[in-house]
Amino acid sequence: MYGRAGLHWVRALLGGSARRAAVAAYARYAQECADVEFISGFAGVLTGACLLLEQFEDMRLRNLVSALVTRLSQAVRARDQTWQPIDATGFAHHWPGVIFALLAATKTSGEPPAAC
Numbered sequence: 001m002y003g004r005a006g007l008h009w010v011r012a013l014l015g016g017s018a019r020r021a022a023v024a025a026y027a028r029y030a031q032e033c034a035d036v037e038f039i040s041g042f043a044g045v046l047t048g049a050c051l052l053l054e055q056f057e058d059m060r061l062r063n064l065v066s067a068l069v070t071r072l073s074q075a076v077r078a079r080d081q082t083w084q085p086i087d088a089t090g091f092a093h094h095w096p097g098v099i100f101a102l103l104a105a106t107k108t109s110g111e112p113p114a115a116c
Contacts, residue, residue: 005029009022009052023060038096045068046064065108066109076095
């Protein structure tokens with residue numbers, strides 16, 4: 001996890017009395033993300049939410065995962081270019097990280113991958 005999102009993520013993972021506030025802050029941060037990328041965008045936030053759900057159940061995280069899957073799926077569908085070999089590189093800032101996040105979310109949700 002990177003930046004502010006990483007701080008909220010670690011606080012949520014550590015648990016205790018700060019977990020509720022940390023999850024809420026993490027979800028708020030996700031709403032501020034403007035990019036799809038993995039390192040500082042909502043693909044990374046989605047993956048982080050999935051990792052948290054593997055540790056503890058939280059309905060806000062489930063709702064966040066669902067919302068981010070929708071946003072990422074729409075971004076993949078809206079991509080108005082033919083896929084090129086270069087699209088398979090650059091995990092942190094390009095499409096491989098986005099696709100990874102979507103696949104990780106299908107494992108967490110138990111739902112099959114959405115058609116992009």
